[in-house]
Amino acid sequence: MDSQWREKKLYPIVGAFAIVSLLYLNFKDNLHFTFPEVVRNLPEMGFVGVNHTRFLLLDDAAAREFYVNGWNSYWLMEESARRHGPARRRVSEMLRKGADLGMTVCRTWAFSDGGGGGADALQLKPGVFNDRVFKALDYVVMEARRHKVRLILSLVNNLKAYGGKTQYLQWAEAVGINVSSKDSFFSDPSIKAYYKSYVKAILTRRNSFTGVKYSDEPSIFAWELMNEPRCDSVSSAPTLQAWIAEMAAYVKSLDRNHLVTIGLEGFYASKSSKNYETNPGDWAASLGSDFLNNSAIKDIDFASVHAYPHSWIPEAKLEAKVKYLSKWADAHISDGENLLKKPVLFTEVGALSTMEKAGLYDRDVLFKTIYDKIYNSARKRGAGGGVLIWQLLVDGVEEYSDEFSFVAGTFPSTRKLILHQSCRLRYASNDTERCIYT
Template sequence: MSGKRVFTSQILKYFIVIVLLVLQGNFGSLACSSFVRTEGTHFVLNGKSLYLKGFNAYWMMYMASDPSTRAKVSTAFQQASENGMNVARTWAFSDGGFRPLQSSSGLYNEDVFSTVLTRKNSITKMLYKDDPFIFVWELINEPHCQTDPSGRFIQEWVTEMAAYVKSIDENHLLEIGLEGFYGKTTKQMYNPGNLLVGTDFISNNQLPQADFATIIHLYPEQWLAGSNDEVQAAFVDKWNEAHIEDSKSVLNKPLILGEFGKSSKLAGYSLERRDHYFSKLYNAIYTNARSGGPFVGGIFWQRRAQGMDNFRDGYEVVLEDSHSTARVIALQSHLLSILP
């Protein structure tokens, strides 16, 4: 959900943008002993299928870096676990501003976060690359390269970076971080407004190092601005169906819905509409997963702790203040947890 940017090949090879963390509370000792793997279109942990139900919280590294605000991270994990969630997606970087990892293009502050893959956890003393509580590394969030709609530049970058990460860390899964846009193929028709951003859901995810179909994002109220609910709902259905089919028939990899939400800053917003939207997407995930399909999880944007008004973007979900939304999330977590 970050602002779009044109990037260059000068990005450092160790610069991993987003990680997913498996929450201990909903796995107990299981997650301590093994790493998540993929088998066809499913995730597997200790021989059992794993379904993802979780949240985005890009602010966690920032808040954890200050002892005075660190408790908000622990509280967010605890509350997520209490509502049945088992995964969190967070950034491992910050650009510019206060306490940045990247203060300007190509200039990194090693004191903030020296590396990711080889960093040692200061509490457990375990290297990140050896830690089974880390579920997956994501290369980059929502890459766009408008100057190369052919997709060649991003494909070359992803190929190089994915191989580099895997050369250091063979334990963890890896995914790219695309929104799900198709390239210059017959599938382009599924993009909102036939938009081309320099990525391709198919070719990018066919890389052998991409362990699952990269997290798709879904913001019809932004992508189809000015359209009504019926048009947006129809787009959502077609978007999901196209990616589910391609993940199953072309890629043979799991598929995750990695960002979705409703903004309180846009006209027509209500808590009821947000709950309905969450329920619609959760039902699509559950129905497909129950039938053995590749759509095996969803991660809403975004979870925010209380007392963090400066992190409001309109999409925030404060569980303590949104009991109906919390119930929708908890129900989905329960339904996925009882699948075989």
Template structure:
């Protein structure tokens, strides 16, 4: 047998070590990868792992790989992804994400995690990182309302009908004081952390393509009276995750001031927890009434002004806590509030540019604003003509089922947006 030169083996070993993906760490107010600061522009790709479940590879695994290649080629390598939905059918008057991960109380569909396994494997090949959120304050993936229903706090009839805003706040706030609901949520976490990848055989605790675990999407106390139980849930859940996974970061998934009963003090307190590694904020000008009905060239400047002020106020808290801050959700409709991919995105591009400029300045000065995840990547999907809302069997895009398809989605065809992003990532 031919002997392989030692020098070749050393070179091969060196290459494999360089190619191996490293875990994201935190040092002060910066993310670090291989002892170097990690500042990123990423996107929300909540449905990514669900693509691998489709039997049609063109709309499933092949679509996923093409979209990952597209994002990587544009310098976008950080993706925020839903782990899985709870329950099935109508909830709060809308269809929810399908297929479900927890199909019934305590019953789990492991195939959903196998889809996540495939996505993480493909991301690892491309040196990409995932932020995985573990449940939802909102109905579109089941979330807290579903746990309340399973434990008798909400009837089936009430769960399915459209709730008023006050009703939704009243019901959802009960989650934090419902011990059986929190136990069910914990069982879902235990199932996730005990799962071994169908491709690598590793548990998620040993998967470097995961950057962080997020307790839920936008968990709010919803009512002032729930604040103490809300804080307790955050503390106990974060501590549990750290106890079973020493390698990954943990964050809460909050919107900031707007999601903490309008209290900067509460936002600071929950992110000061020793098991919470970084802060997050979300910014939704339309949902928060920062403009009326349609964004225009006239009303965009005050929206940008409010956005800058919102980011700055939370940046100060991040600096005080000496932890990184991620602007992990923000979006704006197309010009004229159109849904068609052919409609221009002039105002959205300007809005995104204002946020990315703040991030770029932070990167230059080694500041606390470490990442941005815009909402949301829709890739190769396109809205169905003449149909506003998602139906079972449609391609997933950036807009969840309860929102008009095309509302906030960035498609692969949005050339001006991708060119603008490129200008921030080319250096």
């Protein structure tokens, strides 16, 4: 046998194979294989930029204005991690259904930390990642590109769900760091380093399906620093302000292609603000966040606002909720135009499906209120950049549901309302593609 192998000169081949195998096993985590045929089969997309109070599509020489009709489906990465191959169809189905409704932007979680993330946590401990879950996020990003949907990827939760800042504090305590309060998340150097390490891992990630780095991926609309940042004490407001400035600058240092936003709910902190009275109650000013000061930070490209009339003013009748939402929208759009000089995107607007008035769903009445505000702003080239409704599901993912969630197809009136908004915003963006909303 030895003589046969020598004669056929197979030893060098076997040796070369062994060396290549050894190199792969030792360095496979640093190797990235691109799949040009995958990228070729994905639609061309450009990045989104801003020009003062307006979003712009940068995929053509005209830099056409871009107004957003979109939605939230926070669960895409988790569902993608739980399923494999064809079983991931619900993720693809959700993105397809959103696109079929003319919606162009989806906001979703790009975090799942420690014990809060369970078996499908992305970040197991600071700087240590579950590659299986990272590949699940890769799939979400690829499928968004396939359906020409752009993603707002949120990087950490203020709330405990999916780990959030509570998990970061626990990691710090476990190595002997003195955590005086939950607000230490925004001030402790070690915890800030944990967060930066996570951000760097996400932004420099190379998609395992396409070979495209996240920082170069046009299907990503923006990075969101945190979902609904709040402080335990209003005295921590300066700390939060400094944290936003530091982290926004850090994101920009790694990625100049994408927009950055905060993830604010939009509460006014100062009684000197002319729009302070639009807060849903005095409690809103005690959370340490400040819509005007926070959003004015130079590396924040657009302001984010949430709206939940049913939760924020629960005892009010529908008519009062409509009046409140109308004033809330006017206040923030006005501040975007006159003070911030930035677009304002309502990144969460949620409403119940109960019926209170003339056989109409509360959800439809409230959605139409905010949709009309955005459309009227778009016609005047104002700062109202768009709305992302909370939240859409498809059949089979009811476990991710909350009181504001719904499957779009089960509410024909809501579906028609969404389609109508998609069409008129397309026309406002000077998109000449035919649009049908019946």
